[in-house]
Amino acid sequence: MKFKFLSHTADLKFRVYGKTIEEIFENSSRALFSSICEEKIKNKKKIKIKVSGKDYLNLLYNFLEELLFLIDSKDFFVSEFLSLSINKKNLSLSAEIVGDSGKNYCVHSQIKAVTYNNMFLKKYGKRWIAQVVLDV
Amino acid sequence: MENFRHEIKKEGGMNVPGVIYASEKIYEDIKKDRASEQVKNVAKLKGIVKESIALPDCHVGYGFPIGGVAAFDLKKGIICPGGIGYDINCSVRLLRTNLKKEDILKKQKEIVKGLYEKVPSGVGHGSPFQISYKELDKLLEGGAKYMVEKGYGIKEDYIHSEEEGCMEEADSSKVSKKAKARGIGQIGTIGAGNHFLEVQFVDKLYNKKVAKDYGLSLGQVVVMIHCGSRGLGHQVASDYIKLMEEEYGFLGLPDRQLINAPIESKLGKDYFKAMSAAANFAFANKQLITFWVREKLGEIFYPKKVKVEVLYDVCHNIAKIEEYVVDGKKMKVCVHRKGATRSYGKGRKEIPADYRNSGQPVLIPGSMGTASYVLVGEKKSEEITFGSTVHGAGRVMSRSEAMKKLSGNEIKNNLEKLGIKVGAGSEKGLAQEAPEVYKDIDEVVRIVDSLGISKKVAKMKPLVVIKG
Numbered sequence: 001m002k003f004k005f006l007s008h009t010a011d012l013k014f015r016v017y018g019k020t021i022e023e024i025f026e027n028s029s030r031a032l033f034s035s036i037c038e039e040k041i042k043n044k045k046k047i048k049i050k051v052s053g054k055d056y057l058n059l060l061y062n063f064l065e066e067l068l069f070l071i072d073s074k075d076f077f078v079s080e081f082l083s084l085s086i087n088k089k090n091l092s093l094s095a096e097i098v099g100d101s102g103k104n105y106c107v108h109s110q111i112k113a114v115t116y117n118n119m120f121l122k123k124y125g126k127r128w129i130a131q132v133v134l135d136v
Numbered sequence: 137m138e139n140f141r142h143e144i145k146k147e148g149g150m151n152v153p154g155v156i157y158a159s160e161k162i163y164e165d166i167k168k169d170r171a172s173e174q175v176k177n178v179a180k181l182k183g184i185v186k187e188s189i190a191l192p193d194c195h196v197g198y199g200f201p202i203g204g205v206a207a208f209d210l211k212k213g214i215i216c217p218g219g220i221g222y223d224i225n226c227s228v229r230l231l232r233t234n235l236k237k238e239d240i241l242k243k244q245k246e247i248v249k250g251l252y253e254k255v256p257s258g259v260g261h262g263s264p265f266q267i268s269y270k271e272l273d274k275l276l277e278g279g280a281k282y283m284v285e286k287g288y289g290i291k292e293d294y295i296h297s298e299e300e301g302c303m304e305e306a307d308s309s310k311v312s313k314k315a316k317a318r319g320i321g322q323i324g325t326i327g328a329g330n331h332f333l334e335v336q337f338v339d340k341l342y343n344k345k346v347a348k349d350y351g352l353s354l355g356q357v358v359v360m361i362h363c364g365s366r367g368l369g370h371q372v373a374s375d376y377i378k379l380m381e382e383e384y385g386f387l388g389l390p391d392r393q394l395i396n397a398p399i400e401s402k403l404g405k406d407y408f409k410a411m412s413a414a415a416n417f418a419f420a421n422k423q424l425i426t427f428w429v430r431e432k433l434g435e436i437f438y439p440k441k442v443k444v445e446v447l448y449d450v451c452h453n454i455a456k457i458e459e460y461v462v463d464g465k466k467m468k469v470c471v472h473r474k475g476a477t478r479s480y481g482k483g484r485k486e487i488p489a490d491y492r493n494s495g496q497p498v499l500i501p502g503s504m505g506t507a508s509y510v511l512v513g514e515k516k517s518e519e520i521t522f523g524s525t526v527h528g529a530g531r532v533m534s535r536s537e538a539m540k541k542l543s544g545n546e547i548k549n550n551l552e553k554l555g556i557k558v559g560a561g562s563e564k565g566l567a568q569e570a571p572e573v574y575k576d577i578d579e580v581v582r583i584v585d586s587l588g589i590s591k592k593v594a595k596m597k598p599l600v601v602i603k604g
Contacts, residue, residue: 005536011198012535036259038564065374072318072367075260102260107604108544108565109535110259110328112222112370115198116392135198135222135370136329136535 003031012109012134013118017127021056024121024128025063025093026081032067033078035134037105041079043098052092057121059091060130064114071111077102109136140192140587144172149390150179154188157521159583162192165532165575171201177390178206182398183213185469186462189521191476192583193530193575198222199393202475202531205524207460208399210468215404216396217380217411219472221453222373224411225418226331226364226475228499229297229449230510231426232350233433233442235357237337240599244557246436247335248600252559254432255333255425257326257604265324265424272320273308279416280449283423293423296488297449298478298496301419303412310410311368312375319368319417324424328561328604330569331363332501333425336508336596346494346512346593350447358596359429359444360508361422362501364453369414376407399470408455415454422449447510448488448497450477452527460522471522479525479590481515498590500581503529503574504566504601505551509581510594517589525590526581529574542567551601560603569603 003016014031018024033041051066053059070076077099084095113135121130142163144154154175158166166172171194178200179188185207194203199218208214240247256262267275275282280294280301294301326333338356341347352358365372377395383403386392397404430444455472462469480487480496487496496513506529517523533541544563547570551558560566585592 007534007537037562068367068370069314069318071259072322073320075262075321102258103262106562106565107259107328108539108562109568110331110604112329113374117198 002027008133012136014132016130019127021128022084022086024130025060026084028060028064028130028132029067029078032064032111032134035109036111037077037107039105041077041105042100043079044100045076045098047076047097047099048095049097050092050094052090054091057119059093060121061114061116061119063093064132068111068114071102075102077105111136138586140583144176146179150176151184152179152187154179156190156194157583157587158192159579162575162579162583166194169196171196174199174201175204177394178204178219180390181206181214181216181394181396183209185209191521191524191526192580193475193526193528195530195532197474199391200472200474203526204474205472205476205522207469207471207522210399210457210470213399213470214396215399215407215455215470216394216472217373217377217407218393218395219474220411220455221474222370223364223453224369224372225415225451226453227418227422227449227451228501229361229422229426230447230499231359231429231444232352232447233357233359233444235437235442237355237357237599239437240335240337240357243436244600248557248559248602250432250436251333251429251600251602254428255326255602256324257602258328258561259604263321263324267320267323269316269320272316275323275420276308276311276413276416277306278302279419280423283420288427289423293426293446296446297419298451301423301449303415305409306412306416307409308413310406311372311413315368315371315375318371319366322366322368323421324428325366325421326363326425326602326604327366328565331604332504333602334360334598335600336360336598338594339507339597340595342592342594343512349491349494350497350510350593351445352510352594358447360501361425363418363421365414365418366421368417372410372414376410379403411455415451419449448499450499452477458523460518469522471524473524475527476524477527478523479513479517480523481513481518498525500526500577501528502577503571504569504603505554505556505598506571506577508596509592510596511581511584511590512593513590514588516587521589525584529577529580531573532575533573535568538568538570538573539564542570542572556598556601558601558603565603
């Protein structure tokens with residue numbers, strides 16, 4: 001399982017799983033977009049992003065916020081990651097993403113913001129787990 | 137008389153007591169989520185005055201409950217982005233027309249299609265209205281007035297708005313580049329989620345005198361616009377939450393989401409100015425939508441001359457500096473309304489002159505397909521709820537649960553059986569906002585009417601619903 005949604009009265013809460021920290025980031029993006037749109041996003045445009053953070057949790061927050069920024073300012077919906085790497089020393093992330101213009105899809109939710117509410121990112125044995133609540 | 141006051145005694149760390157206004161029936165729903173715990177947490181914030189209040193439409197929110205009201209001392213108090221919400225000035229504007237229900241029924245399909253195409257909804261940018269960053273700065277400081285000056289409306293439009301459609305305190309230089317980039321392509325758009333554009337008709341009048349003042353009559357068609365400050369406001373909230381965390385940290389806070397800054401501090405003042413700019417974005421947003429609705433209805437009913445006038449425009453997520461009597465003394469406070477509506481009684485100078493003898497219009501959108509209400513503000517609200525009343529029905533079911541349990545298609549069919557035509561971007565989106573996921577709006581309105589903080593004037597029912 002890559003991610004699952006949990007119950008929350010007003011907002012959207014999801015838990016993500018990954019064998020690596022990078023997988024957590026990719027799967028968080030999947031969870032985010034599956035909460036916006038149920039169709040498969042096509043690979044039509046390519047975009048590069050760079051995000052940095054103070055710790056992994058902050059990096060995940062900033063990464064998801066950057067994806068919201070791409071939606072609002074560039075109409076860009078993420079399909080998949082051609083590459084995603086995290087520099088563990090200076091906590092910066094760079095990714096090459098393919099996706100499409102959001103105009104071509106039916107959307108069912110509007111995500112307003114990423115929140116720190118009940119947010120965590122931990123390693124349990126060999127597996128990473130993160131939890132995020134999005135304000136909708 | 138029923139007792140609607142459910143007090144939460146002052147205990148561990150609370151500076152003031154808490155109170156939830158609800159009937160027994162609604163209180164059962166409220167007890168099921170963490171809203172009352174959030175009322176207690178708010179009572180622990182610095183400089184809070186009198187009581188931490190939750191109204192009958194309350195449910196759990198970010199930091200503050202939605203349906204929460206709290207006032208803070210201007211010297212000792214704080215300002216808290218979580219007490220306003222991510223959607224700064226999520227708000228409602230009501231337009232009255234000279235059309236009748238029958239006029240709409242004859243052209244229902246054409247209206248759904250016409251409005252759905254004319255007024256952009258959904259996520260992303262997608263507004264045909266393009267401006268430069270320099271003009272955006274003027275818009276952020278001018279609100280609805282700016283749009284009218286540019287030719288997108290008339291003076292009466294913004295005169296009939298809370299704050300006359302412009303928060304004077306706004307300073308566009310306090311809004312980040314990122315926030316501006318998120319918002320610049322979204323002026324005149326509804327967005328998605330619980331936001332909508334509805335064509336409704338007046339189904340019932342409760343107070344004929346006030347209804348006459350508001351220009352409302354039975355069978356009359358009105359248009360309700362429910363939206364906010366879009367990506368720009370969301371980013372302003374995110375930015376300042378981050379800045380406040382860096383400046384003050386969240387140690388000692390009952391909840392990380394209640395991060396705040398002293399009102400008197402530079403950061404507190406900057407946030408207030410940025411929040412006001414975002415509020416102005418929302419006012420301008422609805423002004424442009426008003427212009428488009430006018431154009432579209434004019435086209436559809438040509439050669440009949442369609443009149444579309446702004447009845448009023450109210451803020452649901454906002455902080456304001458207002459004056460109240462607390463413990464027998466007049467004092468200025470910073471009132472946080474998070475999913476609550478200002479509800480001034482008659483005579484106040486803030487109310488447009490033509491409504492001043494009645495009181496401020498309060499606009500309460502129902503959930504999709506159910507009734508919406510126009511109420512009138514009452515003095516009692518200034519005594520017990522810092523001039524506030526409810527903002528809607530309030531959720532009871534989560535979005536993910538709604539998507540699992542309800543089918544959008546079924547909901548659409550049910551609404552069509554009731555004679556309501558729907559234009560929506562997504563069926564799943566419909567499920568999230570189905571009537572079943574909200575509390576009973578009629579009961580919520582009955583409570584505030586009995587409490588006397590606002591009184592029923594008119595009930596409207598939808599004919600056409602446009603959603604993202």
